[in-house]
Amino acid sequence: MKALWIAATNLRRMFRVRTNYFFVFVFPMALILVLGATFGGSSTPRLGVVAQRSGPLGAALVRQLERTPHLRVVPVADPAALLTQVQRGSLAAGLVIPARYDAAIRAGQGVTIRYMARPDQSSQQLGETVRGAVAQQAALLGAARFAVTERSASSFSAALAAAARVSPAVPSVAVTETTAGTALFSRTLGQFDQGAWTELLLFLFLISLTGAVALIETRRLGLSRRMLATPTSPGTVIAGETLGRVLIAVIQAVVIILGSALLFGVNWGQPAGVAAVVILFALVGAGAGILLGTLFRTEQQAVGVSLLLGLGLGALGGCMVPLEVFSPTMKQVAHLTPQAWANDAFTQLVGHHAAITAILPQLGILAAYAAVLLALATWRLRRVLVA
Amino acid sequence: MRAAVLICLKDLRARLRDRSALLLGIVVPLGLAFIFNSIFSGISGNSKVISLGVVSLDRGAVAQQFTGQVLGAVGKSGLIAVHREHTVAGARALVARGTLNAVIVIPADFSARVQANRPASMQVIGNVDAPISAGIARSIAERYASDLNRIRLSVATVVHGRSQGTPSPGTIRALAARAAAAAAPVAVSDVSAKSKELDQKSFFAAGMAVFFLFFTVQFGVTSLLEERNDGTLARLLAAPISRASILGGKLLTSFLLGVISMTVLVVATSLLFGASWGNPAGVAVLVVAAVLAAMGIMALIATLARNAEQAANWQAVVAVVLGLLGGTFFPVSQAPGILSRLTLVAPQAWFLRGLGDLRGGDLSAVWVPALAMLGIAVVVGGIAMTRLRHMAEV
Numbered sequence: 075m076k077a078l079w080i081a082a083t084n085l086r087r088m089f090r091v092r093t094n095y096f097f098v099f100v101f102p103m104a105l106i107l108v109l110g111a112t113f114g115g116s117s118t119p120r121l122g123v124v125a126q127r128s129g130p131l132g133a134a135l136v137r138q139l140e141r142t143p144h145l146r147v148v149p150v151a152d153p154a155a156l157l158t159q160v161q162r163g164s165l166a167a168g169l170v171i172p173a174r175y176d177a178a179i180r181a182g183q184g185v186t187i188r189y190m191a192r193p194d195q196s197s198q199q200l201g202e203t204v205r206g207a208v209a210q211q212a213a214l215l216g217a218a219r220f221a222v223t224e225r226s227a228s229s230f231s232a233a234l235a236a237a238a239r240v241s242p243a244v245p246s247v248a249v250t251e252t253t254a255g256t257a258l259f260s261r262t263l264g265q266f267d268q269g270a271w272t273e274l275l276l277f278l279f280l281i282s283l284t285g286a287v288a289l290i291e292t293r294r295l296g297l298s299r300r301m302l303a304t305p306t307s308p309g310t311v312i313a314g315e316t317l318g319r320v321l322i323a324v325i326q327a328v329v330i331i332l333g334s335a336l337l338f339g340v341n342w343g344q345p346a347g348v349a350a351v352v353i354l355f356a357l358v359g360a361g362a363g364i365l366l367g368t369l370f371r372t373e374q375q376a377v378g379v380s381l382l383l384g385l386g387l388g389a390l391g392g393c394m395v396p397l398e399v400f401s402p403t404m405k406q407v408a409h410l411t412p413q414a415w416a417n418d419a420f421t422q423l424v425g426h427h428a429a430i431t432a433i434l435p436q437l438g439i440l441a442a443y444a445a446v447l448l449a450l451a452t453w454r455l456r457r458v459l460v461a
Numbered sequence: 462m463r464a465a466v467l468i469c470l471k472d473l474r475a476r477l478r479d480r481s482a483l484l485l486g487i488v489v490p491l492g493l494a495f496i497f498n499s500i501f502s503g504i505s506g507n508s509k510v511i512s513l514g515v516v517s518l519d520r521g522a523v524a525q526q527f528t529g530q531v532l533g534a535v536g537k538s539g540l541i542a543v544h545r546e547h548t549v550a551g552a553r554a555l556v557a558r559g560t561l562n563a564v565i566v567i568p569a570d571f572s573a574r575v576q577a578n579r580p581a582s583m584q585v586i587g588n589v590d591a592p593i594s595a596g597i598a599r600s601i602a603e604r605y606a607s608d609l610n611r612i613r614l615s616v617a618t619v620v621h622g623r624s625q626g627t628p629s630p631g632t633i634r635a636l637a638a639r640a641a642a643a644a645a646p647v648a649v650s651d652v653s654a655k656s657k658e659l660d661q662k663s664f665f666a667a668g669m670a671v672f673f674l675f676f677t678v679q680f681g682v683t684s685l686l687e688e689r690n691d692g693t694l695a696r697l698l699a700a701p702i703s704r705a706s707i708l709g710g711k712l713l714t715s716f717l718l719g720v721i722s723m724t725v726l727v728v729a730t731s732l733l734f735g736a737s738w739g740n741p742a743g744v745a746v747l748v749v750a751a752v753l754a755a756m757g758i759m760a761l762i763a764t765l766a767r768n769a770e771q772a773a774n775w776q777a778v779v780a781v782v783l784g785l786l787g788g789t790f791f792p793v794s795q796a797p798g799i800l801s802r803l804t805l806v807a808p809q810a811w812f813l814r815g816l817g818d819l820r821g822g823d824l825s826a827v828w829v830p831a832l833a834m835l836g837i838a839v840v841v842g843g844i845a846m847t848r849l850r851h852m853a854e855v
Contacts, residue, residue, distance in 0.1 A: 097778070101782075112791070191654060193655075209607035214614065240621045249585060251595065252585070253589040382489045
């Protein structure tokens with residue numbers, strides 16, 4: 075019972091500070107939104123296109139580019155702006171369709187389109203995609219021009235109309251595309267799904283680690299001494315502190331899970347599985363936070379170390395870039411962190427709609443982490459409190 | 462002046478002793494930059510040669526022109542490595558494993574079908590996780606297919622226009638040969654754009670450095686609040702020290718902590734993991750401007766807070782939001798719409814842009830970003846200064 079009071083006090087101290095709402099709830103949700111908007115879904119290269127006053131044929135070329143798969147066309151006003159955006163990397167590459175493109179082609183002149191790319195390979199490789207789209211339009215333009223030179227049409231415009239009329243009847247040479255291999259990422263993942271669970275894990279752990287700061291404050295203010303002066307055993311104090319941290323983490327998780335489901339339509343999968351991962355991971359975080367709180371003396375030191383560990387282990391555990399793209403060695407190193415196991419569990423739950431039975435190994439390892447960290451934390455805290 | 466320097470030295474000593482400045486200013490950013498860099502170095506970002514397989518089951522002229530001339534030219538660029546494979550099954554297995562990004566298959570009757578003016582097709586098999594590479598392979602095949610279609614359509618349009626009944630096969634062959642020789646109406650020329658992007662190592666080093674700079678500079682100004690709470694401010698004011706000296710000492714502490722931690726980070730990341738920051742003079746200008754902008758913003762927030770704890774909380778919120786907007790963790794400039802423009806309210810974005818521009822240009826490239834940061838420093842810092850004078854009262 076006393077442990078519950080201590081836990082409740084922990085909660086009150088946490089949520090009395092208004093800025094904590096920001097770090098616990100608002101900031102993770104904002105990150106889920108920004109990450110989903112920026113990188114969600116597939117990373118389609120963005121091609122900037124300047125097509126000012128290029129006429130109907132210029133517009134047709136832009137439409138051809140827009141139809142090209144794995145390419146997103148971004149209209150840009152002028153070549154100078156295009157160059158800057160390509161250089162700064164906000165566009166993968168750029169294309170300048172000259173003004174009077176339409177008129178020059180109709181007049182039978184040769185037209186040159188400028189393709190701007192950075193020296194890096196992905197930017198240059200996209201040139202092939204652009205050339206492919208240009209060639210598709212050039213099939214029609216070339217046929218029209220040929221008809222003019224062969225004098226079978228009076229003007230280019232008449233020839234173009236004739237070529238367009240004939241085109242559907244001409245048997246074509248086509249290219250078909252299929253895929254091979256098993257996908258690393260589940261194809262059913264929504265735009266915000268992966269961001270939602272990775273940010274949840276990142277911030278659950280980070281906020282749990284800042285429990286260290288609260289614990290140091292408890293000791294600095296003499297709260298723990300006063301508690302022990304009453305007929306309260308160190309075991310009760312420790313149980314209360316742990317319960318408090320776990321409760322904070324669970325509240326945080328519930329808000330982020332419900333919030334992301336309602337606002338961004340994240341489908342979290344089987345509730346029992348999600349609850350199991352969240353509770354075990356909250357226990358891991360509570361253990362780590364309390365242990366950290368017994369190892370440092372000042373709050374500033376604890377803040378620095380919890381930022382380093384929280385963000386560092388989060389990144390290493392696949393909360394910033396998905397584990398799927400890690401090199402094999404880094405993937406092994408990553409699985410030293412509890413985050414990696416929790417990420418694996420969510421990949422199954424959210425990505426593959428697996429049931430809790432499919433993530434038993436991950437749950438077992440998280441439980442082991444929690445047990446070891448809580449045991450260490452209890453042992454250290456008892457020593458610090460009694461000393 | 463002497464008093465200001467003494468106050469500054471006292472504060473610096475205190476920060477060194479409790480190690481908090483050392484931790485937040487140097488150890489944490491360095492550690493995180495190292496972790497991010499080691500995770501990402503296993504992931505090839507923008508520099509990967511596409512492995513493209515080709516299986517030609519056709520010995521005809523049309524197929525040979527594709528595998529010889531078209532793919533030959535593609536392979537010469539060094540951007541795409543072309544590998545000849547013998548069986549479709551073998552090539553498909555390599556694609557499935559990811560050894561090849563994609564393979565182009567030319568069926569046995571391709572040349573015969575093309576020459577007989579019948580429908581024909583090439584097949585692209587792409588690795589399921591390499592859609593962009595597969596798309597590029599498809600574009601290469603489509604470019605050739607489009608050229609063949611152009612010849613067919615050229616002949617068909619002319620024949621249709623003449624309306625003299627069905628021409629003889631000889632006439633059609635002659636027309637096709639002339640159409641094939643015709644120059645393409647549209648050419649694509651390459652313009653190389655010098656990169657103004659930071660490479661990965663430098664991006665993480667610079668991003669983490671400027672993110673934590675906002676935490677490092679807060680130690681100076683916020684300590685004014687601490688001194689007020691502890692009652693030492695009253696004693697300082699009672700002494701024959703001007704208020705300007707006290708404020709000057711605090712600001713000097715912030716400035717020195719910022720400049721020193723940034724300098725250590727620039728040198729350490731260059732030596733430890735080969736980050737390249739660019740021209741030292743340009744980097745120095747950007748660092749000083751960023752330190753001043755960070756000081757202005759953090760000082761303003763400190764003046765709005767009631768006590769040191771509240772100041773630290775608000776400062777953390779602002780530093781984190783500006784850090785995220787400024788693209789210190791990932792490039793927000795690639796975000797769609799308003800978000801990419803909103804990034805420029807953050808000095809962090811100007812700092813990173815300045816380093817990128819410095820890399821792709823000459824020294825003069827740093828003036829615009831540096832002036833933007835100084836502008837923020839003057840405006841925000843100016844407001845802070847008028848409020849700070851009230852703070853140095855008990």
